[in-house]
Amino acid sequence: DSGVTQTPKHLITATGQRVTLRCSPRSGDLSVYWYQQSLDQGLQFLIQYYNGEERAKGNILERFSAQQFPDLHSELNLSSLELGDSALYFCASSTSVGYGYTFGSGTRLTVV
């Protein structure tokens, strides 16, 4: 157990639907990062939050949004889902920018 908790582990949903992925960072970590890993692709950075505020944005689609709550857990919302959104979504946390990340076990999203 890395200390970063992601739920659910698996999610199957239909096109056009909306889902929420949840991440609880390791205790004491203020930064939360979301990554997407599609087939044959590396880890694609989506977005980072630091202590409740958006810190950096990567290749995140407009249909996707995220937030970090006062208790530091984070949620990634994916809406108007398309088949191509099927991927493994990782959350990672770190003490601050520049430190190594601790990854969660990921949420595998399948859009049918």
Add this chain to the structure above:
Amino acid sequence: ILNVEQSPQSLHVQEGDSTNFTCSFPSSNFYALHWYRWETAKSPEALFVMTLNGDEKKKGRISATLNTKEGYSYLYIKGSQPEDSATYLCAFMNRDDKIIFGKGTRLHILP
């Protein structure tokens, strides 16, 4: 466009042999370079965080070097063991908080 390249993509090494692979990244606006080990069906696990040009880090049989001026880092594994089979990822971070992962080097240790 920021690009992080890892080579080779895949590598087969005989058990007991030593090996190394490369991560190339932009040489400007450098902040940090991370190495991760990613076993199948698990999540990536941090190996090293490197920030200074000329840095060398070591953890057991695994070590890494960093050259920020020319934009590359090497990961070395000495005396490969079956448990070293994994994908090794590097991630480049610049001073604008941009973080980019390479696609990884997939290492297979042959018994």
